[in-house]
Amino acid sequence: MRRSATTIHPQLSRIISETGHYDELFVTDAGLPIPPGSERVDLAYRKGEPPFLDVLDTVLAEIVVEGAVMPAEVAEASPHVLAAVRERLEPLGIEVELIPHEEYKRRSRGARAFVRSGEYTPYANVALIAGVDY
Numbered sequence: 001m002r003r004s005a006t007t008i009h010p011q012l013s014r015i016i017s018e019t020g021h022y023d024e025l026f027v028t029d030a031g032l033p034i035p036p037g038s039e040r041v042d043l044a045y046r047k048g049e050p051p052f053l054d055v056l057d058t059v060l061a062e063i064v065v066e067g068a069v070m071p072a073e074v075a076e077a078s079p080h081v082l083a084a085v086r087e088r089l090e091p092l093g094i095e096v097e098l099i100p101h102e103e104y105k106r107r108s109r110g111a112r113a114f115v116r117s118g119e120y121t122p123y124a125n126v127a128l129i130a131g132v133d134y
Contacts, residue, residue, distance in 0.1 A: 006061040012041045015113045016052065016062050023112035023130045025063065027056045029119040035109050044118035052119035053084055056126065059115060065094055066131030072098040074123035081124045096126070 007013045019025055026032070029052055030044050043050055068089055074082045075098060086096055099107070107127065108114070117124075 006058055008107065009041065009043070010044060012043075012059075012115060016059070019112055019130045021130055021132045022070075023128060024107075024110065024127045025059065025130065026108055026111045026114045026125065026127050027052065027059055028070075028088050028114055029121060029124040030116065031120075032114070032125050033105060033110070033118075034114045034116070035093075035111075038108075039113040040116060041113060042116045044116055046118060047120055049118040052081070052117045052121065052124040055115055055117040055119075056085070056088065059128065060088060063128065064131040064133045065089070065092065065128045067085060067097065067129035068094055069097045069099060069104065069126060069127040069129070071101040071123045073101050074098070077122040078124060081121055085126055101125045 007016060034040050043055060068085070070082065070085065082096070089096060101123065111127070
């Protein structure tokens with residue numbers, strides 16, 4: 001068994017290991033449409049579980065991030081989610097870019113992969129842009 005304080009999910013661990021500079025890894029709520037043919041790590045097992053922020057924290061513990069994008073609608077519909085994401089990323093020097101949800105969905109077509117949580121909070125989605133550790 002792997003000794004790890006973070007990711008033990010084999011598919012998620014592989015995706016994180018394969019993610020390269022500028023790849024986009026989408027951490028999503030339960031409702032974001034995922035384009036057909038895209039790689040999906042579906043962690044949802046019931047409404048609200050696992051929570052979006054728990055999944056995000058797990059991914060952030062293992063990946064170098066140099067940018068982040070969220071649907072602009074999160075600011076009005078779920079400002080506490082936006083605040084929580086900013087709280088995690090701003091200490092890393094990462095500002096969250098907000099774009100309209102329709103543009104966000106178009107952008108998702110180029111995702112490296114999607115990590116789906118069981119979150120039922122509107123617009124609880126973030127695209128993490130991978131950086132490098134040097």
